[in-house]
Amino acid sequence: MSEEKKIPYKIYLEESEMPTAWYNLRADMTNKPAPLLNPGTGQPLTAEELSPIFCEELVQQELDDTTAFIEIPQDIRDFYKMFRPSPLVRAYCLEKKLGTPAKIYYKFEGNNTSGSHKLNSAIAQAYYAKKQGLKGVTTETGAGQWGTALSMACAYFDLDCKVYMVKVSYEQKPFRREVMRTYGASVTPSPSETTEVGRKILAEFPGTTGSLGCAISEAVEVATKSEGYRYVLGSVLNQVLLHQSVIGLETKAALDKYGIKPDMIIGCAGGGSNLGGLIAPFMGEKLRGEADYRIIAVEPASCPSFTRGTYAYDFCDTGMICPLAKMYTLGSSFIPSANHAGGLRFHGMSSTLSQLYHDGYMEATSVEQTSVFEAAEQFARTEGILPAPESSHAIRVAIDEALKCKETGEEKTIVFGLTGTGYFDMVAYEKYNNGEMSDYIPTDEEIAASIAKLPHVE
Ligand SMILES: *Cc1c(COP(=O)(O)O)cnc(C)c1O
DSSP states (O other), rough: OHHHHHHHEEEOOOOOGGEEEEGGGGGOOOOOOOOOOOTTTOSSSOHHHTTTTTTTHHHHHHHHHSOOOEOOOOHHHHHHHOOOOOOOOOOOHHHHHHTTTSSEEEEOOOOOOOOOOHHHHHHHHHHHHTTTTSSSSEEESSSHHHHHHHHHHHHHOOOEEEEEEEEHHHOOOHHHHHHHTTTOOOEEEEETTTHHHHHHHHSSSTTOOOOOOHHHHHHHHHHSSTTTEOOSHHHHHHHHHHHHHHHHHHHHHHHHTTTOSSSSSEEEEEESSHHHHHHHHHHHHHHSSSSOOOEEEEETTTTTTHHHHEEEEESSSTTTTSSSEEEESSSOOOOOOOOSSSGGOOSSSOHHHHHHHHSSSOEEEHHHHHHHHHHHHHHHHOOOBOHHHHHHHHHHEEEEHHHHHHHTOOOOOEEEEEBOOOOTHHHHHHHHHTTTTOOOOHHHHHHHHHHHTTTOOO
């Protein structure tokens, strides 16, 4: 216990201890994630085919399964210094409240205006777009964190930024929209009448509240039809997991400073970028046989890609214009109920994490919305931070695991990713506080209906 006391509430790194290269987890995977396929030919996409959609250097990163460390350009490292390193916090107050012998740590990524980890990749993607001499980028945003992060990054590099925002979030979070506009982005609710695919989706599903899949289709269409624009994506892709590895590298460096070995690492999973980044160096050790950790992905019961999805090639978007990715998916036509964790409403999952899950290197679990907000409230009241609903999925499972330790008396070390803050999610908190929150769980029939529409590959 006395040794214990030496661990501060917050473990920071010195500037000189910050990562100078991202870690590419794929380099250590024996079974590489399946390649993106051209939906027309069914063949793996080449760099040439991807470059009309994505920035050149990001295409290289997307396709690179072998380089373990990729240097972080100095401009990006300088930008990171404004909000990184992020603190690794020992949740002493939560532990005490729970009466658990478990040691709980969380890596807090909410200390920037976007309120989430998304800025880690946004700045990298904007940097490469600028380097290529582009005029601007297009993207989708769900809850709004990615759009905010990208608008901040584009403002920094003086790039135009067009954001398609999932309609339910656009309406629920007008203030987030204004933050994006303050940074100079244009924001359109999706599905919209401004694109061909948007008009098609509106005709088929009138009154839809939208989904990430719809918004992606619209943003891709605009990027490919506008001179000097490319599309950027805030999650799912290998390149995004690569940039987010900065979270895990910092976490590992901070833990190593105090000789702490986690037993389990927990993160929420929407498209898998924060989790993929947080676990990267730990999973690397696991893949190389140097250490073992329990790694747990937490998803909403309303959008359970890992726990109830199928491992297959699918479209990343609803309009079926994007490349095919092999992943755990609910089907690209699956539109989840209007759950309040907007950032977790994607039908698929990172192909890297999907492969690792398929090979048994990690676990997944799903949790219901009301219990997620119970955990959020408990966390806010003990640790002081008002968490994002997405992050609260990880909090729920971290608390549950800590309570199991209370029963067994085991002093496990739990690390979880606290991806962001929930200040723009007060409509959700209001529903919870009023006792009006529902736990919609899709039926097997609903999932089977969208799975039946998976593209036929192989
Ligand atoms: C976007 C987002 C997520 C989910 O995205 P991943 O790519 O799965 O990490 C989680 N938490 C917050 C706060 C987000 O903004």
